[in-house]
Amino acid sequence: SAVISQKPSRDICQRGTSLTIQCQVDSQVTMMFWYRQQPGQSLTLIATANQGSEATYESGFVIDKFPISRPNLTFSTLTVSNMSPEDSSIYLCSVEAVQPPNYGYTFGSGTRLTVV
């Protein structure tokens, strides 16, 4: 299955600033997914990123707050803009493995963000 490198692994940021999280995959994938995991909570999908088109955002998430780039089939970035303490979460990228019998999803190790 695909191997995902995500960075940074953690960061502490000042409110009002922005952080860009990078996700690199060792193989070409059609779709990449960005999730948020708030403290003590489950994962919530932020958006789906396709190469060559705008990302598709889930209800409650907007492009101005979470702009996403997908310049090629192995890379994507998520920016958390104008941060506030409520943005403190773990952010994870994920890709789908579509080759049977390994069908499933692989996740990066996550970016633990603390906004102060």
Add this chain to the structure above:
Amino acid sequence: GNSVTQMEGPVTLSEEAFLTINCTYTATGYPSLFWYVQYPGEGLQLLLKATKADDKGSNKGFEATYRKETTSFHLEKGSVQVSDSAVYFCALTYFGNEKLTFGTGTRLTIIP
């Protein structure tokens, strides 16, 4: 819409105890079902999966059987170890739908 309901935690067990973490789902048709594990300070790892009714997924001594009649996918392990301490997430998706729907997670702590 689709949803996953997990047994509330936290769950604390002694080493070598039997583990069950309940998971039920609401969905139409035949979703694929997954268990993911998140060890302290790490991202999610796929633990096991089942893609059709009556399938049993297994890995690292953990098992879960896809029960269509009860819409369940309970996670079991016969003898837990301290190293199994983690948060466990049940999830579903449809092949081609791409989006995973997660349960709320169950924090498991194993004490020696």
